[in-house]
Amino acid sequence: MQRAAFSKGFIYLVLIIGSVCMLLPFAWMFITSIKSPGEVMMMPPVWIPEDFKWENYKEAWSMAPFARYTINSIIVTVLSTLGELVTTILAAYAFSRMHFYGRDILFSILLGTMMVPGEVLLIPNYVTLSNLGWIDQYQALIIPWLASIFSIFLLRQFFLGIPQELSYAAKIDGCNNFRFLWTIMVPLAKPALITIVLLKAIGSWNSFLWPLIVTQSKEMRTLPVGLTSFSTEAGINYELLMAASTMIILPMIILYFCLQRYIIEGVAKAGIKG
Template identity: 85%
Template structure:
């Protein structure tokens, strides 16, 4: 019996190790390619370890386009859109979980239904709306449409539902109003879920490509993912510099994820799937 359990556990670990390796393989290839020469990039069979790593590829990649400006744009968009989404999420999640108003559950069900609408369907309507507002090629176009997320509201609402109602009853007896109760009690208790939302939003905003590509027209407004197109021209793609730039772009999000990953598991686990 013990031997059978050990074999089963060993098999599970083997599957997890293989899965982890497959997940890491693209990142390993990206890092390897970023240190290659142009000849090694196209060599067959593929070269996994460069003979003479070209660390200067990173310097060349940074200098080939105004990546300092792209970095500032990405930081501005990521920080402001993340702060905006967290604020709207906290307020909406509290309303849908703690405040009884007419049609609350119906409105929430309708909002959840919008999650089934593909984002690509909304590209043209959103673009037309922003064009009419004169926001194309402005920070407003990169930030305002992403200041709310139904998924984030759903996640935090589920977490709020798990907080005992007796806390709110006791707070009201002590004269604590809803707004103060939200920020002094609910928000600190929901820290894991909020950090999860912040992390997912920051990664998504930092890596966004399609929407910034559509609504920006000048180099001064481009974000980092859009800036990667500088390495692809009609003459071809400089893959070693493209991979070097990609490594620099993705590194901050990897570090952020590794530092905060425990909060994702804790936040999602405690949120549950309550109705």
């Protein structure tokens, strides 16, 4: 009994330490965002500012066209998430429920592409988009990210966990594949779909390297790229940079905490059947 209590207490202690380590950077970012310029560089570090500089947020917002950056980020995030959701649903259903020649081999090849680092594809993708004339346009920010092998894999695993008898019963009632997918499979896969949407939205909202490469004008840049406005030849305004960073990640943090139970449920149920 004592051993079980000790093991449980040790697990909780490890989880608490891990949580503190994960939350500490966010806490430091917020604290820095309300410091004065002098307190930012003080050693030892100042954890509680003498005077909370809330005006840093207003100043950070006005240093660059963040309203335009926000609109661009919303457009890119919403459209790329919806596009990936559609392609993921169709592909996952095909690989889990439909039988065609070479299905398993094709799926294995697609999974193999996940081992290719994304940085390797930057130059070929840029050259392709440049030849299409899409550089510095919404197409370059959205179209290359309308499909995700990981999302297809996750949803396929979830679909495989749905009893095959439902498909047989639907076919007896005259239900075709398309109707069965949208009226039965999709509603049952709600936790996995919400997980995919949330992970995609967070990834698209926080994307930095690709928007930096394919955008040239301020009118097309997204929020993460806009953070470079705080880096100048004279140095970095850390308090303003942290204020802008806090404003950028806050929507995703709120979204995650509202939907985190669906992530746990979706990932857990996706592993029922391999």
